[in-house]
Amino acid sequence: MSRIGVFTCHCGENIGATVDCAKVAERTRNVPGVVHSVDYKYMCSDPGQSMIKEAIKEHGLTGVVVAACSPRMHEPTFRNAVEEAGLNPYLCEMANLREHCSWVHEKNDATTDKAADLIRVMVEKVKHNTPLHPIRVPVTKRALVLGGGIAGIQAALDIANAGHKVVLVEKSPSIGGHMSQLSETFPTLDCSQCILTPRMVEAARHPNITLMTYAELEKLEGFIGNFKATIRRKARQVDEKLCTGCGLCITKCPNKKIPDEFNEGLGKRSAIYVPFPQAVPNKPVIDKTNCTFYKSGKCKVCEKMCPTGAIRFDQQDELVTLDVGAIVLATGFKVMRTDKFPEYGYGKYADVIDGLQFERLASASGPTLGVMKRPSDGKEPETVVFVACSGSRDRAKGVPYCSKICCMYTAKHAMLYKHKMHHGKAYVFYMDIRSGGKDYDEFVRRAIEEDDVKYIRGRVSRIYEEDGQLIVKGADTLMGGEPVEIKADMVVLATAVQAQDGSEELAQKLHVSYDPYHFFAESHPKLKPVETNTAGIYLAGACQAPRDIPETVAQASGAAAKVAALFSRDELTREPVVAVVNRLPAPTFSYCVGCFLCQSACPYQAIEAEEIRGRDGTLIKTLAKVNAGLCQGCGTCVSTCRTKAIDIQGFSNEQIFAELMTL
Amino acid sequence: MSSAPHAPAPGDSLAARLRHEAGINLNHCYQCGKCAAGCPVAEDMDNTSCQTLRLLQMERPELDRRVLESEAIWLCLGCETCSTRCPQEVEVAKVMDYVREASLALDLAHPRSRDILAFHRAFLDSIRATGRLFEIGLVANYKLRSRHLLKDVNLAPKMYVRGKLPLLPHFIKGRSGMKRIFQLTLGRKR
Numbered sequence: 095m096s097r098i099g100v101f102t103c104h105c106g107e108n109i110g111a112t113v114d115c116a117k118v119a120e121r122t123r124n125v126p127g128v129v130h131s132v133d134y135k136y137m138c139s140d141p142g143q144s145m146i147k148e149a150i151k152e153h154g155l156t157g158v159v160v161a162a163c164s165p166r167m168h169e170p171t172f173r174n175a176v177e178e179a180g181l182n183p184y185l186c187e188m189a190n191l192r193e194h195c196s197w198v199h200e201k202n203d204a205t206t207d208k209a210a211d212l213i214r215v216m217v218e219k220v221k222h223n224t225p226l227h228p229i230r231v232p233v234t235k236r237a238l239v240l241g242g243g244i245a246g247i248q249a250a251l252d253i254a255n256a257g258h259k260v261v262l263v264e265k266s267p268s269i270g271g272h273m274s275q276l277s278e279t280f281p282t283l284d285c286s287q288c289i290l291t292p293r294m295v296e297a298a299r300h301p302n303i304t305l306m307t308y309a310e311l312e313k314l315e316g317f318i319g320n321f322k323a324t325i326r327r328k329a330r331q332v333d334e335k336l337c338t339g340c341g342l343c344i345t346k347c348p349n350k351k352i353p354d355e356f357n358e359g360l361g362k363r364s365a366i367y368v369p370f371p372q373a374v375p376n377k378p379v380i381d382k383t384n385c386t387f388y389k390s391g392k393c394k395v396c397e398k399m400c401p402t403g404a405i406r407f408d409q410q411d412e413l414v415t416l417d418v419g420a421i422v423l424a425t426g427f428k429v430m431r432t433d434k435f436p437e438y439g440y441g442k443y444a445d446v447i448d449g450l451q452f453e454r455l456a457s458a459s460g461p462t463l464g465v466m467k468r469p470s471d472g473k474e475p476e477t478v479v480f481v482a483c484s485g486s487r488d489r490a491k492g493v494p495y496c497s498k499i500c501c502m503y504t505a506k507h508a509m510l511y512k513h514k515m516h517h518g519k520a521y522v523f524y525m526d527i528r529s530g531g532k533d534y535d536e537f538v539r540r541a542i543e544e545d546d547v548k549y550i551r552g553r554v555s556r557i558y559e560e561d562g563q564l565i566v567k568g569a570d571t572l573m574g575g576e577p578v579e580i581k582a583d584m585v586v587l588a589t590a591v592q593a594q595d596g597s598e599e600l601a602q603k604l605h606v607s608y609d610p611y612h613f614f615a616e617s618h619p620k621l622k623p624v625e626t627n628t629a630g631i632y633l634a635g636a637c638q639a640p641r642d643i644p645e646t647v648a649q650a651s652g653a654a655a656k657v658a659a660l661f662s663r664d665e666l667t668r669e670p671v672v673a674v675v676n677r678l679p680a681p682t683f684s685y686c687v688g689c690f691l692c693q694s695a696c697p698y699q700a701i702e703a704e705e706i707r708g709r710d711g712t713l714i715k716t717l718a719k720v721n722a723g724l725c726q727g728c729g730t731c732v733s734t735c736r737t738k739a740i741d742i743q744g745f746s747n748e749q750i751f752a753e754l755m756t757l
Numbered sequence: 758m759s760s761a762p763h764a765p766a767p768g769d770s771l772a773a774r775l776r777h778e779a780g781i782n783l784n785h786c787y788q789c790g791k792c793a794a795g796c797p798v799a800e801d802m803d804n805t806s807c808q809t810l811r812l813l814q815m816e817r818p819e820l821d822r823r824v825l826e827s828e829a830i831w832l833c834l835g836c837e838t839c840s841t842r843c844p845q846e847v848e849v850a851k852v853m854d855y856v857r858e859a860s861l862a863l864d865l866a867h868p869r870s871r872d873i874l875a876f877h878r879a880f881l882d883s884i885r886a887t888g889r890l891f892e893i894g895l896v897a898n899y900k901l902r903s904r905h906l907l908k909d910v911n912l913a914p915k916m917y918v919r920g921k922l923p924l925l926p927h928f929i930k931g932r933s934g935m936k937r938i939f940q941l942t943l944g945r946k947r
Contacts, residue, residue, distance in 0.1 A: 543784040548815065551788075572788050572811050 096221045099130040099155040100213055101146055103137035103162035105192055110135070112196035113209045118161070121210045125217050129153050138168050143175040150179040157220035161189040161213045182225035184670070184744060189216040211757065218752040226670040226743055231723045233319035234419035235661045238263065240311055240600075243271020244290060244643060245424035245635025245650045247297045252654030253422075254302035258661045261416055262297060263325055264307045268373035269294050271426055275356065275450060277457035277464070279643060280506040281537035287372060287459065294374040308379060312413060314604055317700075317724040318630030319419045319666050329409040331380035332366075336404035339376040343396035343405065344368065352384045354461075358451040360469055361461035366396050366405075370459065380405075420630050420657040423614055424650065425600065427636035430485045430493070430589040438484070438557040438587060444470035445564060445584045446557060448484075449503055452586045456510045466514045468584045475518065475583035478511055479566045480504045481554045482524040485590035493590040495611065498640040500588035501528045505538040507586055508547040520547045521580055523554050523568050531644070550578055557585055591640035605699065606631055614638050624653040628698075632656050671744045672725035673700075673732060675718050685739035688716040692731035692740060700724035701731065770816035771824065771859060779855055785845040786810045792839035792849045802829035806839050806849050813852070825860040831870040833857075875902035885939050888929030892922050 102119045104110030119133040130153045134142050137160055149155060158181065160172045165188040173183035189212045199205040235258050239250045242264030250262045262269065273279075274294075276286035298305050306325060313324040347364035354361040356369045365385040368378050386393040387407065397405040432448050433441030445468045447455070458464040468475045482504045486497040501524070508520040522541075527549075529535040541547045552569040559565070566580045593612035601608040606626045607615040614637050617625040624632050634650035635641055641649070660666075675686050683706050693701040704719035718740070720731070732740050732747070741747055772783045786807070793805035804812065804827050812820040824830065830853055839849035860866045866874070879898035883891045896913075900906050916922045929935070 539785075539787075542787075543782060546784060570811075570815075573808070 096127040096157055097129045097153060097155050098125075098127050098157045098159060098217050098220055099146070099149045099153060100125075100128055100132075100159045100161060100217065101137050101142075101149075102131070102133040102191070102209075102213070103142070103160065104133065104135045105137075105163055105196075106135065109162070109191050109196040109209075112199060112201045112205055113191060114206045115209075117206055118191075118209045118213065122213050122217075125214055127221055128217060130155065137162050138171055143171070146172065146175050147179040150176065150181055155181065156185065157217075157223060158186040159189055159213060159216045159220055160186065161191045161209070161216070163192040164188075164190050184226035185220065185223050187216050187220050187223065189213045214756055215753045218756040219749050222746070222749045222752050223744070228667040229670050229672065229722045230665045230667050231317070231319050232665050233661060233663060234321075234417045235259065236261065236416070236418045237420045237422060237657050237661075238311075238321070238323050238416065238418040239422045239424060241271070241424035241426055241635070241637065242266075242269030242297075242305075242307065243424060243426045243635065243646075244273040244293070245426065245637075245646045246271070246422070247293050248647050248650035249422045249424055249632075249634045249654045249657075250297055250303050251293065251300065252651050253657050253661075254297075254300045256654070256658040256661070257302070258658065259302050259304070260300075261304045261306060261325075261418065263309050263311065264305075265310045266369065267308050267330070267367075267377075267379040268369045268375070269297065269305065269307060270370075270372075270374065272450070273643060274370060274372070275358070275453055275457075277453050277460070278506065278510060280502045281531070281533040283506070283509070285458075287457075291372045291374075294372070298374045305375065306414075307375060309414075311600065311603065314421075317721065318628075319660070320723060321418045321421060321630065323416045323418055323421070325414045325416060327412040327414060329406075329411050330377065331382070331406055331409050332378055333404040333406050333409075334375065334377050336402045337377045337400075338402055338404075339368075339378075340401065341368070341378075342399050342401065344378060346395050346399045348393065348395060349384060349386050352381065357454045357461045358448075360447075360451055360454050380407075420632065420660050421604070422632045422634055422650075422653045422657065423600075423604070423606065423626070423637055424634040424653075425594050425597065425637040427591050427640065428594050430491075430592055432587055432589065434485060434491065434589075435587065437555065438481075438585070439559070443557070443559055443564060443585075444468075445475070446587065447584070448587050448589045449500070449507065452507050456507070456514070464514075466511060466518075473583065474515060476515075477519045477521070477580065477582045478508075478584045478586065479554070479564075479580055479582040480508050480520065480522045480586045480588065481566075482522060482588045483553065484587035486588075487525065488590070491590070493592065493611070495640070496528060497588075497591040498528070499591060499642045501526075501538065502531075502534055502642065504586075504588045505529070505541040505547070507588075509541045509545050512541075512545040512547060520545075521566075521582075522547055522549045523552055523566075524549060525551070525553060531642070552578070591636065594637060597637065604628065604631055605697075624649055624656055630660065669727075670722075671727040671742060672722045673720045673727065673729070673740050673742050675720060675740050683715050684717050685737040686717045686735075687737055687739075688718065689736065690718060691734050691736065692718055695730045695734040697728065697730065698724050698726050700726075770813075770818070771821045771856065772813045772816050774859075775813075775852060775855055779851060781848055781852060781855075783810055783814050783847065783852070786814065786843075786847050787845060789844065791842050791844060792847075795838045795842050796833075797836065797838070798832045798834060802832055803827050804829045806833070806853070809856070810847070810849065810852065813856075822865070824856055825863060825865040826867060828867040828869055830856050830860060831867055831873050872903050872905070875899055878902060881939075881943070885935065887926045888932050888935045889927060891926035892916075893924065894926060896922075 100122045102115050104115050115133040119131045122131040130149050136142050158176050173186050176186040177183040191209050195209050237253045237260045239246045239262045250260045253260045273290050279286050297303050309325050309327045312326040315322045343366045344364050347366045349365040352363050353359040354363040366378050366380045382388045454460040482500050485491045485493050511520050529538045550570050552571045554568040556567045564582045564585055566582050568578050569575045570578050597612040605628050609615050614633055616623045617627050632653035634653040635646040677684050700721045702719045704717045706715040708714050729742050775781045790807045793799045793807040799805045809824055812824050833853040837850040876899050879895050882898055883895045
């Protein structure tokens with residue numbers, strides 16, 4: 095027989111002014127099973143909590159209903175109090191008299207009736223409550239960081255410096271990402287490589303960091319604290335342990351006409367190559383699609399030349415399985431290419447380039463060694479037009495969002511150009527100048543005021559070639575939309591920042607949500623900006639949204655802090671509100687018939703198969719089993735189950751029906 | 758680290774000349790329109806002050822010419838509300854002054870500038886001669902210059918009765934100092 099205690103709270107005037115709490119407490123006393131019912135001004139106060147504790151002991155209560163505010167507010171408070179009095183905390187429930195009643199109704203009898211009904215419903219539920227215990231899961235204290243750009247490097251370093259092991263996985267042959275391609279960085283114009291390469295080396299040398307370059311995530315299983323990741327280490331065709339990075343193979347490789355990805359196609363590389371001189375690790379890779387040996391079966395010059403015999407033409411991809419407790423996604427972005435712009439020549443004009451290509455042209459380590467030479471004929475461009483918002487904020491191109499970094503890097507490009515060519519003319523077509531950030535607007539004003547870059551407000555409608563010059567047609571909306579035509583030697587399009595190729599596929603592998611543009615989605619836009627909807631997976635950098643370097647680094651450190659906080663515990667506890675498949679004595683074992691409809695319905699991959707075997711090992715029945723570590727208690731499986739074999743702990747069908755039937 | 762900012766190559770544009778001769782950098786203007794919004798004569802201008810600055814910013818001969826030929830530069834009262842309110846500290850009224858001079862030098866002044874100039878010069882003549890305003894002298898001078906001989910003549914008796922038109926000029930002390938000011942500033946041009 096249940097002995098339920100009901101404690102009605104006035105919440106000051108919040109409930110007391112609208113609901114007649116004394117009357118509610120009085121009426122509740124008559125509900126079957128209720129042995130104690132009182133009201134009090136502030137139940138959450140120390141005297142209020144003491145009332146509950148004393149009543150439990152005095153009346154030998156088997157369940158408690160606190161009729162007060164939302165359980166979001168004070169459920170932990172009251173459950174703690176109940177636990178201190180020696181009762182299982184999950185035998186305490188709250189009836190929400192504030193948000194569900196007093197705040198939304200006028201003061202009258204019907205409101206008091208409703209309050210009494212809400213309590214009655216909860217009393218019925220508590221009668222069917224069973225003692226529950228928090229779920230404990232162990233934590234593997236090793237993090238996996240996907241992506242070796244500045245975001246991944248920063249996150250890996252921060253986690254490693256907190257004393258935890260990190261595996262940093264990068265799909266290209268070297269870490270460094272887009273930042274290693276940049277010439278100088280806004281708003282200070284310090285050299286990108288000068289500030290990045292020390293970090294790259296630090297990451298490679300850190301005793302807690304394992305670097306896996308030229309590798310990709312193949313598969314991910316498991317849940318927070320207990321992930322099992324399978325990494326594909328692509329064959330470099332070079333034995334990393336034997337290779338000393340002398341570079342002899344690269345100088346001797348006969349095939350040197352391959353467009354260089356690192357220089358955005360503006361330079362050439364050999365078939366065996368290191369992406370750039372400061373690469374980490376400084377070990378070459380053979381590009382199998384362009385290598386003469388893989389195409390014709392003959393060559394192997396590199397193998398003959400290698401002084402340590404490190405070339406391995408027979409090397410195969412290798413799958414590595416890792417146990418990790420947390421994952422940081424830092425896979426970065428790509429930029430829209432110039433061929434997406436029919437109005438700007440479909441990418442067919444060699445001198446219409448994108449922002450990343452300009453970075454390589456301006457970089458001292460670039461194909462022109464930092465001398466301004468246009469790609470088509472190597473001439474120094476006397477007039478350069480920069481077009482901001484190329485593809486961004488352009489619904490017709492499928493990118494309605496602002497790419498955020500272009501205003502700043504366009505100002506930087508124009509400045510770098512003017513610093514290299516004082517007599518040259520730089521024009522910037524823009525829609526708005528979005529330069530929010532420390533010292534950012536001052537930077538843009540400097541480009542305009544001191545470096546005399548001509549800013550024209552308007553979008554460029556067309557670029558075409560005439561007598562060896564590019565004609566840029568736009569309008570100046572600051573002069574009433576007056577048409578402007580500029581004869582340029584080179585045009586730089588600040589093309590849109592887009593999600594990295596394969597983001598959608600990766601998100602599905604990790605069960606992480608993503609937005610319509612395939613950027614990974616944060617758990618809450620304001621209060622959970624580095625978490626994903628999947629516990630234990632965090633975000634850093636431009637894989638979430640267009641982002642500049644300072645923000646990326648800040649977010650990466652934020653994600654690292656989350657991982658460090660997770661790793662500070664040996665095991666995780668969580669609410670036991672999870673699904674369970676019922677178990678019965680033999681020969682039924684369970685109502686579950688093993689149809690696994692629930693498995694296909696579960697959004698969290700929490701349903702596994704469990705085999706029931708006899709003493710002789712013969713398979714008797716296959717049942718569904720819920721992995722409590724993964725289950726989020728959504729209840730989809732419960733509604734899908736045809737035999738009603740699954741229930742949510744604390745919200746069982748029995749409890750819900752009891753609540754409804756009392757009304 | 759950053760290379761040092763450089764001065765632009767001196768050109769023939771009005772903006773470049775303004776920068777070198779008057780120290781005004783028109784690139785500072787970010788076209789917020791506050792100057793035009795506060796200008797008491799903006800409604801009668803063909804190009805408002807901020808439009809004038811925008812035309813000059815582009816440093817194109819055809820746009821410079823449009824400014825030099827405009828009526829607006831002559832309508833500007835020189836009240837300096839624009840300069841006072843400009844968030845970027847551009848001295849708009851000074852720019853207007855400079856442009857007016859350039860317009861006269863190139864003989865591009867708007868036809869309606871004639872009367873305004875006549876008044877301007879008559880006013881300065883009075884100051885130069887007496888050190889302050891001599892009303893009858895100013896009126897006579899203006900009428901001769903503008904050839905509007907009989908316009909507003911019926912106002913004269915009323916003004917005389919109220920003592921607004923003294924027959925003899927008042928002179929300030931130290932007129933020689935005033936002369937020197939004229940010599941140093943306008944003397945060489947007129």
